[in-house]
Amino acid sequence: MNYDALLWLSFGGPEGPDDVLPFLENVTRGRGVPPERLAEVAEHYQHFGGVSPINRLNLEAIAAVEKELAAQGVDLPVYFGNRNWHPMAEDTLARMSADGVRRALVFPTSAYGGYSACRQYDEDIERARAAVGEDAPELVKLRQFFDHPLFVRSFADAVRAAHAELGDVEGTRTVFTAHSVPLSADAAAGPPSEGGNRYSRQVAEAARLVAAEAGVGEFDVVWQSRSGPPRVPWLEPDIVDHLDTVHAQGVTSVVVCPIGFVSDHLEVIWDLDNEAAERAGELGMGFARAATPNADPRFAELVVELVTEHTASTAPRKLSDFPAAGCTVNGAPCAVRCCEPVTRPASRTS
Numbered sequence: 001m002n003y004d005a006l007l008w009l010s011f012g013g014p015e016g017p018d019d020v021l022p023f024l025e026n027v028t029r030g031r032g033v034p035p036e037r038l039a040e041v042a043e044h045y046q047h048f049g050g051v052s053p054i055n056r057l058n059l060e061a062i063a064a065v066e067k068e069l070a071a072q073g074v075d076l077p078v079y080f081g082n083r084n085w086h087p088m089a090e091d092t093l094a095r096m097s098a099d100g101v102r103r104a105l106v107f108p109t110s111a112y113g114g115y116s117a118c119r120q121y122d123e124d125i126e127r128a129r130a131a132v133g134e135d136a137p138e139l140v141k142l143r144q145f146f147d148h149p150l151f152v153r154s155f156a157d158a159v160r161a162a163h164a165e166l167g168d169v170e171g172t173r174t175v176f177t178a179h180s181v182p183l184s185a186d187a188a189a190g191p192p193s194e195g196g197n198r199y200s201r202q203v204a205e206a207a208r209l210v211a212a213e214a215g216v217g218e219f220d221v222v223w224q225s226r227s228g229p230p231r232v233p234w235l236e237p238d239i240v241d242h243l244d245t246v247h248a249q250g251v252t253s254v255v256v257c258p259i260g261f262v263s264d265h266l267e268v269i270w271d272l273d274n275e276a277a278e279r280a281g282e283l284g285m286g287f288a289r290a291a292t293p294n295a296d297p298r299f300a301e302l303v304v305e306l307v308t309e310h311t312a313s314t315a316p317r318k319l320s321d322f323p324a325a326g327c328t329v330n331g332a333p334c335a336v337r338c339c340e341p342v343t344r345p346a347s348r349t350s
Helices: 017-028 035-046 054-071 089-098 115-132 149-165 183-187 198-214 239-248 266-283 297-311
Strands: 005-010 078-082 103-108 138-141 173-179 219-224 253-257 286-289
Touching (some): 005 054, 005 089, 005 115, 017 035, 035 266, 054 078, 078 089, 089 115, 103 297, 115 138, 149 198, 149 253, 149 286, 149 297, 173 198, 173 239, 173 266, 198 219, 219 239, 219 266, 239 253, 239 266, 266 286
Parallel strands (some): 005 078, 005 103, 103 138, 173 253
16 A cells, blocks of 8 residues: 655644643643642743753654655655644644645554553544545554564663663662553553553563563563542552652662653653652662663664555564554554543542
């Protein structure tokens, strides 16, 4: 099958102080997040001038992918669209249509399954196509890649480098982190026949693969960046709480690897480089954070390899027993009742 373009579909982030609250309102619409929590998160962005690094990092990654596509002789222009901030996916798809694109592949900047990590990108695609109308290009989403050898090796090298930064101190604990989600959302992640929890199981598998590749023995999988009301249970433990736990166990230094993120989102910079690093300092623990793969040349190679699975019918490479294409086959819609959104309780005002 022939394709005319590649759409790089991401989360989006504010570009200045006035963008922050409107952006966060887009992110949390319908999720029952209390206004005071939005204000708290907005303050995190204001520490960085109201600018998230995510758009810049996406543009850098796109430039690397364009270079890799050209090097491999794959003639596909790359377009950039977001879920929550400009350039919005709807606007980008309208431009693609005007440029004559009729069929395009879509690379979502998430390696995992689950609602927010996977199915919501399908919803973004359908929303954008509906906004453009009958002239909207056909869009085929690329597969999940948490167990791709290039993804695993990139993180493994980053973990080794972080250990070296600490001087390879004996007994350093490696801690993998990913974005927390409500337990109910994780339970709904994956087709019902699979029993749910696809998101947390894939994160755990990615951590296992990276630890094995990096030669790490003992490691932990923890979570970060929860945003819901306290009465709603989310995946735990939180990274900061976990530092207290391992400190009490006698651990004197930690390497933290943001396995759930492909680039240095503001959540990585704030939750890990600020809050977690600060807590480690208070506890007198050594702390090093592993890099995300966005800037690694192998990340561009990975994306192009996912593309050529479609354009040249190359075989998928993977290191786990999870289905190579996620829930069904490459480009197919989610299975019935797979990763359905979970209704969240409205926030209380009293």
